[in-house]
Amino acid sequence: MPTWTSDEINRISTADELEVAPLGGDGARLRPVPIWVVRHDDGLYVRSYKGTDGRWYRAALTSSQGRIQAGGVDRDVTFVAETDPELNEQIDAAYRSKYHRYGQNYVEAMVSSDARTTTLRLLPR
Template identity: 35%
Template sequence: MTTWTPEDLVLLTGSESLVLTAGDVGPPGVEIGMVLVCGELYVRAYRGVRSRWYQAAQKHSHGQIRVGAVTRDVLLETRDTRPASEIDAA
């Protein structure tokens, strides 16, 4: 789990998408929609568990996100997420 600073939370709350890169080296990343629920950041693979970025996230378990000019290292968890209803609502 990544701990977000108050400044990070303001930036993430004001955004609808981010650029996600899995692993240390790789393609420039994929722009993906995201939501914040209870202070945690969630993204979903449009193509599900077979998408390339999801497979890379599972393999590497870490990467980077970029929102505007801000880049943060993150831990990537691929699992059945809870709270799914709150994620759907967001």
């Protein structure tokens, strides 16, 4: 299974935003959408601000494939749903730590139960 290089994971995790373009139902990439990305250990995680209503999220969940760009890294990825409550607590903490400067309203939306159900791990392909 492919893994992130140290350089890739550092560059992606320190970028403010990540552009995500999942594959749509026809196999074509959707238009890239800017989202927040966090790192926990050697994993990269994203969530949908709109919860399960996010178009990019629904496409990512359905296709499990797409492309990301962040910090000068441009990679095809596999999206893997994460449902472990303990891991989600740690991802909440990563969102709070990285994005606190944007204000409580934005951060709390990303750690809400609706957003939490959309946690996806990014795996390089």
